[in-house]
Amino acid sequence: MDNTVIVIGGNGFIGFSVIIELLRRKINVKYLDINWPEDQFRYDSVEYCIGDIWDNKFFQKALKGVSCVMDFVSTSMPNTNDISLNNEINNTLRYHDYILSTMNYCNISKYIFPSSGGAIYGNKEFGFAYETDVLRPTTPYGVGKQMTEEIIRYYYEKCGISACILRIGNVYGSPRIRSKAQGVIDVFIQNALRGEKITIWGNARSSVRDYIYLEDVAVSIADICQTDFNDLRIYNVGTGIGTNLMQIINLIEEKLGKEVQCDYKEFMASGINSIVLSNDKIANEIGWKAKVSLDEGIRRTIETKRSLLNV
Numbered sequence: 001m002d003n004t005v006i007v008i009g010g011n012g013f014i015g016f017s018v019i020i021e022l023l024r025r026k027i028n029v030k031y032l033d034i035n036w037p038e039d040q041f042r043y044d045s046v047e048y049c050i051g052d053i054w055d056n057k058f059f060q061k062a063l064k065g066v067s068c069v070m071d072f073v074s075t076s077m078p079n080t081n082d083i084s085l086n087n088e089i090n091n092t093l094r095y096h097d098y099i100l101s102t103m104n105y106c107n108i109s110k111y112i113f114p115s116s117g118g119a120i121y122g123n124k125e126f127g128f129a130y131e132t133d134v135l136r137p138t139t140p141y142g143v144g145k146q147m148t149e150e151i152i153r154y155y156y157e158k159c160g161i162s163a164c165i166l167r168i169g170n171v172y173g174s175p176r177i178r179s180k181a182q183g184v185i186d187v188f189i190q191n192a193l194r195g196e197k198i199t200i201w202g203n204a205r206s207s208v209r210d211y212i213y214l215e216d217v218a219v220s221i222a223d224i225c226q227t228d229f230n231d232l233r234i235y236n237v238g239t240g241i242g243t244n245l246m247q248i249i250n251l252i253e254e255k256l257g258k259e260v261q262c263d264y265k266e267f268m269a270s271g272i273n274s275i276v277l278s279n280d281k282i283a284n285e286i287g288w289k290a291k292v293s294l295d296e297g298i299r300r301t302i303e304t305k306r307s308l309l310n311v
């Protein structure tokens, strides 16, 4: 069997960094996205498949010679005021059924899926979230992830597609400037560097999340890819450390050496105060641990964005 990995959504926030880590390890990579990456991020050793994944002929052709599918196409956004599950049912679930049934048709039996550690457990004010906990998502995005995990279980049991589901924390530290920055830390830093106000939704002190540096996430995914799993696994991918928004603002101010302007707004889309992930399972079974501290990650992110924004 060929050892080529296809990264679907290779031009995205997570997919792009995963490709860099796979190339560092000399793993054969195919890139699938509706868009080309910017010129400076194209690599000779990568096979580029540019097109819409919903074009089944194109998708099947891209899957030729592939042994593992990593799926970083986003089908919905975490922060929405929507109550309805319409998008999750008609888009997210339909999408994953399509991906897994096409993989089954093409005899590909290894799948890596980024679920959400931040949205799938619900509120966890008293202690860590463990992979075995009952899931109580409070947003359509979280419910979509929970239902997708069920679809993955179904294809594992019915068709033998091995899968690794990663419940990832709140990711930050993109090495690129996109038209729309993703995640609170990237948005805060981008705004602060441009001298723009930072909008804080909800209570800055009680809103606690597990923030993880993008490079650490990419390493965890590459580590898993190199583990020859042939079962169904679920791992949290976080730091095990909870941080509130005020602490993030303070760190950014400290690194920039200046005060940042904040605009406080009373609103919380998710209704989740606190969520911190236990990483015991992935540490024990794969030997992966986050390496970059928040202090260091924010310092690096400011440095990268400073040079990209030329400020």
Ligand SMILES: NC(=O)c1ccc[n+]([C@@H]2O[C@H](COP(=O)([O-])OP(=O)(O)OC[C@H]3O[C@@H](n4cnc5c(N)ncnc54)[C@H](O)[C@@H]3O)[C@@H](O)[C@H]2O)c1
Binding pocket: 008, 009, 010, 011, 012, 013, 014, 015, 032, 033, 034, 035, 051, 052, 053, 054, 071, 072, 073, 074, 075, 114, 115, 116, 117, 168, 169, 170, 171, 172, 182, 183
């Ligand atoms: N960003 C986070 O903090 C985070 C945390 C946990 C889980 N996740 C999950 O990771 C996954 C990737 O998230 P992201 O933030 O990197 O997403 P993203 O929006 O940055 O990237 C998605 C990529 O998919 C491509 N794409 C979209 N539709 C396509 C189509 N029809 N055909 C081909 N390509 C298409 C886009 O062009 C884009 O490059 C999502 O499932 C998300 O829920 C993200």
